Amino acid sequence: MHYSENNIILIVDDNPTNLAVLSEALIDAGLEIAVATSGENALKQSKYDPPDLILLDIQMPGINGFMTCEKLKDNPLTHDIPVIFMTALHDTADKVKGFNLGAVDYITKPFQQEEVLARVRLHLKIRNLTKKLEEQNIQLKQFTEELEDRVKERTAELSKSLNDLKEAQIQLVQSEKMSALGQLVAGIAHEINNPLTYLSGNVDHLEEYLHGLLEHLQIYQQYCKHPKIENHAVEIDLEFMVEDIPRIINSAKLGTKRIRDISNSLRTFSRADTTYKVLADIHEGIDSTLMILQHRLKGNDIRPEIKIIKEYGNLPLIKCYLGQLNQVFMNVIANAIDALDECSQGRSFEDIERVPNIIIIKTQVSLDNQSVIIKIKDNGKGISEKVKSQIFDYLFTTKSVGKGTGLGLSISRQIVVEKHGGFLSCESVLGEGTELAIAIPITEFVAS
Ligand SMILES: Nc1ncnc2c1ncn2[C@@H]1O[C@H](COP(=O)(O)OP(=O)(O)OP(=O)(O)O)[C@@H](O)[C@H]1O
Ligand SMILES: [Mg+2]
Structure with missing residues (x-):
């Protein structure tokens, strides 16, 4: 050997x-x-x-x-x-x-020569094997370290991909939710507009015609005094009708104007501005959102109407995706309504009338003139500290299945922070109410 x-x-x-x-x-x-x-x-x-x-x-x-x-x-x-x-x-x-x-x-x-050689050979063999084992051990250690590094790298990559996926999912849900709602609202606005156009056009003609007819009637009454005609005039209370017709025409005109305002609000709300930012009036956005949420603000069997107090400041036009900001306003105001509804359940109608449910919407330019701030405050059930730390998390909800998906605020945060470079923050006192503050930079923010 x-x-x-x-x-x-x-x-x-x-x-x-x-x-x-x-x-x-x-x-x-x-x-x-x-x-x-x-x-x-x-x-x-x-x-x-x-x-x-x-x-x-x-x-x-x-x-x-x-x-x-x-x-x-x-x-x-x-x-x-x-x-x-x-x-x-x-x-x-x-x-x-x-x-x-x-x-x-x-x-x-x-x-004893043979014995010496046998022992020496045995121990050299053990020595060589030990050395080999040590070398392998070192290699194994290096390999393990490399493997650990690669696992770490891969885990980091995976968790980044997972995050990207989540973001993409939020965006997808957001755009789906928005486009479904936007399409519906735009569709309704469109459907309202056609009859509205001929209604308001015809009211104007009707007013003109009635004016002529009333004049004509006066001439009749002056020159054609026949008992049959006079009796019929008493029968149908012609005097009152003549007085009332202008009022009816007026209220029809007011009605059509109101429908036109609603239709305009619907169109403002559903504005499709996902490709580039445009200068927009934030107040117009909030008002159109309130219009969409009107049915939820109205009184019902459990509680009287929720009072909306607007404290609008003097805001400049803001370069933004107004359709998306409307979605933020909608999510935040809908949450406030949910919170008010929830705490109305334990109260009597009279009690609520005495201390009403209120949502205050305050807008202002920040002290440093760099952003506009929109504060939406309710006097609902409030949020505990523990819940507050999670409200912007994806899929976090305290509402029952079917009532909340936990997407509203995470979508809102993405729109405000990522799309507009702004801030979204929350202050709340349990049992007293909650205030969500949205800050949007006035100078144009280039989204990455
Ligand atoms: N104004 C508020 N008052 C009390 N709790 C609130 C208020 N706004 C948000 N929250 C809490 O934050 C949670 C997350 O809100 P978010 O809007 O993200 O989801 P959601 O309202 O539960 O469901 P979704 O908006 O997707 O229908 C709510 O479940 C609620 O517990
Ligand atoms: Mg919500």
């Missing part, structure tokens, strides 16, 4: 005869050797050129074999080199002491 050329056996003995015998035996067996004639030399050599195995005599002048072994085991550079003691045949105490000091084996004097 041939051992690697790198395997060097250090023989440490002060006795030249022993050195010669052992050296010859090992060299003959094809092994490489080094020699040292004292413990001190052995330590020095082992430090600068570590051998793979040490054959160590016990009795030596200077430091003896045991002390040499102890020092070898104390030094990290030589700690791992296997040591075989050379002892007298029957000296059991020395053998035990040698093992206790960390030796791996012993050989006895006088040397």
